[in-house]
Amino acid sequence: MGILEKISEIEKEIARTQKNKATEYHLGLLKAKLAKYRAQLLEPSKSASSKGEGFDVMKSGDARVALIGFPSVGKSTFLSLMTSTASEAASYEFTTLTCIPGVIEYKGANIQLLDLPGIIEGAAQGKGRGRQVIAVARTADVVIMMLDATKGEVQRSLLEKELESVGIRLNKHKPNIYFKPKKGGGISFNSTVTLTQCSEKLVQLILHEYKIFNAEVLFREDCSPDEFIDVIVGNRVYMPCLYVYNKIDQISMEEVDRLARKPNSVVISCGMKLNLDYLLEMLWEYLALTCIYTKKRGQRPDFTDAIILRKGASVETHTPGDIFRGLGQSRLRAPAPSTVRSGWG
Numbered sequence: 001m002g003i004l005e006k007i008s009e010i011e012k013e014i015a016r017t018q019k020n021k022a023t024e025y026h027l028g029l030l031k032a033k034l035a036k037y038r039a040q041l042l043e044p045s046k047s048a049s050s051k052g053e054g055f056d057v058m059k060s061g062d063a064r065v066a067l068i069g070f071p072s073v074g075k076s077t078f079l080s081l082m083t084s085t086a087s088e089a090a091s092y093e094f095t096t097l098t099c100i101p102g103v104i105e106y107k108g109a110n111i112q113l114l115d116l117p118g119i120i121e122g123a124a125q126g127k128g129r130g131r132q133v134i135a136v137a138r139t140a141d142v143v144i145m146m147l148d149a150t151k152g153e154v155q156r157s158l159l160e161k162e163l164e165s166v167g168i169r170l171n172k173h174k175p176n177i178y179f180k181p182k183k184g185g186g187i188s189f190n191s192t193v194t195l196t197q198c199s200e201k202l203v204q205l206i207l208h209e210y211k212i213f214n215a216e217v218l219f220r221e222d223c224s225p226d227e228f229i230d231v232i233v234g235n236r237v238y239m240p241c242l243y244v245y246n247k248i249d250q251i252s253m254e255e256v257d258r259l260a261r262k263p264n265s266v267v268i269s270c271g272m273k274l275n276l277d278y279l280l281e282m283l284w285e286y287l288a289l290t291c292i293y294t295k296k297r298g299q300r301p302d303f304t305d306a307i308i309l310r311k312g313a314s315v316e317t318h319t320p321g322d323i324f325r326g327l328g329q330s331r332l333r334a335p336a337p338s339t340v341r342s343g344w345g
Contacts, residue, residue: 003040007037013030028206059139061110063141065112065140065141066139066142066144067114068116068133068143068145068159069155070148070158073146074247078146079113081270083103099132099136101114101115106280106284107291109291116136141239143163143239143241143242144242147245149255149267167235169237169238169239170240171264174231175230176223177217177220177227178218179218184214186214187203187214187216189204192218192219195219197222240264243266245266249269249274266278266279289309290308290310
């Protein structure tokens with residue numbers, strides 16, 4: 001039985017197993033096995049040829065945004081509207097067959113926007129060049145999930161499932177769990193909060209599934225078995241995601257209002273160029289960028305050339321040292337901390 005078949009069997013068993021106190025340990029082991037097989041599936045084959053076309057695009061600008069969505073939802077049209085890059089757009093599916101980069105110039109920042117080929121159901125297993133698409137998405141600072149507003153919630157749930165299966169966690173933060181493998185001493189388990197989803201026995205069973213028999217584990221929040229497995233695996237990517245519903249000119253106003261009220265969601269129409277300015281504002285918040293302007297003593301600040309930093313960053317660690325050597329006695333002025341906030345979480 002191959003890895004795909006094993007994954008399918010485990011997913012079916014999880015689906016038909018009723019969740020209760022009697023089955024929580026069994027479900028925990030199944031989820032641990034499922035995570036292991038998915039990790040093996042994503043590993044590059046040693047026997048595979050190193051030749052072949054990939055989607056490697058040099059990361060440039062102040063931030064990177066990945067456009068993900070099913071074929072023909074408007075990604076290429078959006079790229080053409082937001083940047084000076086012309087991406088082929090047509091009414092048929094699979095118009096874009098490779099990664100097309102563009103640059104959004106907004107508030108003095110250069111934001112790299114990647115138009116990725118449309119992914120299909122089963123992308124995590126390699127269908128429709130899904131692995132290359134997802135690999136590029138893991139390098140982004142923010143994901144824009146482009147959705148067809150006329151298709152309801154079907155596309156969103158399918159894409160979330162595909163990204164979840166390859167270790168991309170959308171609009172989530174890393175679980176507050178301390179985990180450190182040791183050479184001996186067995187498993188030390190502690191928690192600073194009341195746990196309702198995990199127990200010491202379940203944690204030990206999951207660790208044993210990964211052949212870990214000596215470790216220190218400390219839960220600082222009430223986490224699920226899935227979140228604990230994420231901590232063990234250690235290669236999960238946590239990133240903000242904007243759900244962008246395109247083609248709102250083809251649905252009723254009631255449906256537009258319903259979609260617009262959803263968390264982390266923006267409604268637009270690329271065809272009629274509706275609400276694109278608001279989408280840029282939301283993207284800026286989700287990227288958590290801020291502008292730093294230099295000021296020489298006795299002179300007015302230079303508002304024509306900004307240094308772009310991420311929220312919580314220090315100027316010293318994110319700009320070359322020669323900039324400061326050139327500034328000499330310059331002073332730096334930035335927005336007050338209260339004005340720099342993240343758009344998610």
